[in-house]
Amino acid sequence: MAGFFSGSPEHEAPEPLEGPVVATIVGGTIIWFVLFLVQLPFYGWFDDHGHTWWLWTCLAGGGLGFIGIWYVRRRDAAIKRARSADGTPEPDRSPAPSAD
DSSP states (O other): OOOTTTTTTOOOOOOOOOOHHHHHHHHHHHHHHHHHHHHHHGGGHHHHTTTTHHHHHOOOOOHHHHHHHHHHHHHHHHHHHHHHHHTTTOOSSOOOOOOO
């Protein structure tokens, strides 16, 4: 298997995609909690059919989302601190103008 990759050229890694990471994680966390709350009144049906794991999966997704929110907010703050210490300006995150 080592010879399989020997002839492939090496490329530089692309720049990481940055976007509204905090908003994305917050939105996902809200969706998980809403799914949990919507299913909660039907607990009896889920229990009768052996599907209670659906509820607990949604609750776990919401709980892990809180950890994700904490993480991405700290990451975003650290990136901003590093840029301000280096004197690097904030990247423009506005949508690109259309070429109409």
